[in-house]
Amino acid sequence: MVPEGWTEEYVKGLVRSLDAGVSVNSEDDGNENATHKILKTSCVSYGYFKSDETKSVIEQSEIARLREPVIANSIIISRMNTPALVGANAYVEIALNNTYLPDRLWQLKPKNKVVEMRWLAYWLGSAHTRYRLSNLGTGTSGSMKNITKSDVLNLALLVPPLPEQKKIAQILSTWDKAISTTEQLLANSQQQKKALMQQLLTGKKRLLDENGVRFSGEWKFVVFSDAFKIANQKSTQVKSSDYLSFGDVPIVDQGQKLIAGFCNNSEHYKDIPVIIFGDHTRCIKWVDFAFCPGADGTQILVSRSTLDIKFGYFLLSHVDIPNLGYSRHMRVLKELEFKIPSDLREQHSIAAVLTLAENEIKKYEQKLDALKQEKKALMQQLLTGKRRVKVDEEAA
The missing domain is CATH 3.90.220.20 (DNA methylase specificity domains)
Structure with a gap:
């Protein structure tokens, strides 16, 4: 059943093109002086575009072969990956200067005023669509699958009006920001615990005993x-x-x-x-x-x-x-x-401090898992029209 105001479309009718990069010799050296970069497949592995997942292209003959630069308002798609990650994609908001695609990645380019690309990226990244793409994938190796351009462009979908697309993308983007913030807090806590362990478990830093005197044994x-x-x-x-x-x-x-x-x-x-x-x-x-x-x-x-x-x-x-x-x-x-x-008392004190640090990590892990589950459920409702959003009259 098609929700009121929505239309049945194919991806190919919503975009300008789906273009591939080329395979070039590159160096995984993090060379800051390199003028040209090429994306790694991992840049879209988990639904978020990681602009720093790149390799350096140094040789002039290889630079000359580079074809598809990363443009703004596009979607990067993994055409060859593991069964779980084939079809993985992410929205690119800002163009990356002198950064290009390898042959294992595609770039879905927008057709003006037809679709909100951020909304389309959420739809492509939904559990249902990822499942469809994984099933369409083929390959002789059990560890890798390939999808074709036809597999992506001929996907059928239900499309809400453009203002509703934008509203859905805005809502889901808010969840992404909360997830990203929590991920950063988790990473910070993990780093702090690692530093504490290095100091406390080697005796470089000594704690105070129950009387406020530093352990010296x-x-x-x-x-x-x-x-x-x-x-x-x-x-x-x-x-x-x-x-x-x-x-x-x-x-x-x-x-x-x-x-x-x-x-x-x-x-x-x-x-x-x-x-x-x-x-x-x-x-x-x-x-x-x-x-x-x-x-x-x-x-x-x-x-x-x-x-x-x-x-x-x-x-x-x-x-x-x-x-x-x-x-x-x-x-x-x-x-x-x-x-x-x-002194067993010092051992116990060290363990108590590290336990607090570990509990902080668990707190963020639980919060992150809850946010991801809630976003997944919300995506399923919003992207199928089971739950509709209010659009301002002016925007409509």
């Missing part, structure tokens, strides 16, 4: 076995094939996510808190709730009497463990030495 070196103990309980482990989407007990394994799934096992790990170390992945997790561990590569660590366990968690998070691929990394961990304060 010496630090000592300990080997892994003097600080940590492996406390795996095989009877509580759950195979990945037995993970449930819902259940009474969360499962923590060596993957990136804190909770990988659920189970309803009556026997689970209750002696908390513990540290989880991913034997294959090198992931470090703090777990302070009852759980079942994953069966493969999930190592449960507890601290010995010389170590505050939360301090131990941050200590392991700060250690640089070389990537050995899918090999076991516990053997590397067992060979390391750790420098720790002799």
Whole structure:
């Protein structure tokens, strides 16, 4: 059903052209003196145009081959990428001087007064359209897909009147600004935590004790076995094939996510808190709730009497463990030495400060996730006409 006042169109009827760049030799060196740049495919990977995702084109013969400059009020589209990112696009508001497209990117150029390009970029970036483009993609490799110009230009869509397009784009742009601001706050918090860890976990910065006196006790070196103990309980482990989407007990394994799934096992790990170390992945997790561990590569660590366990968690998070691929990394961990304060009170104080920094990061991560989910739901409503916007009479 077509919303009142909307029309059925094809992308090709809304734009002037869809143009491709060319493949040239470039240098990924961040050369500030380079007069010509070429975009990386990653400039549109996540729906926002990253103007600094470029390579330098140095050779005059390669510069002469450059074809499509990045113009204002256009949309950059990834024609070749992974199944999840093929068709990824972003709106370009301002032209970039001497910056050009590679052959893996297209530029959708506007047709005057026919469509609001920022609105069209939101429509192209919607979950529904991205799903359609990914399904249209072809390729012999399972890791890469290609779409054609015809795939993009022949997409059918419902188009609201131009004033409504502009209003929708304005609303969604406000959400983008909130997301961008939160992302920057998150990045700042992550950087601050990293700097704090570098200072506090090496003794370069000493904290004050409960009496306001700076800790001055010496630090000592300990080997892994003097600080940590492996406390795996095989009877509580759950195979990945037995993970449930819902259940009474969360499962923590060596993957990136804190909770990988659920189970309803009556026997689970209750002696908390513990540290989880991913034997294959090198992931470090703090777990302070009852759980079942994953069966493969999930190592449960507890601290010995010389170590505050939360301090131990941050200590392991700060250690640089070389990537050995899918090999076991516990053997590397067992060979390391750790420098720790002799005074448990200082360890506890350091852990408390770093916990506050970590909680700040979690707060922004949760806020960012909520904003993205809310924007996604709003896009689905506004771009389909299920929810209409009010347009000023003057604008209409």
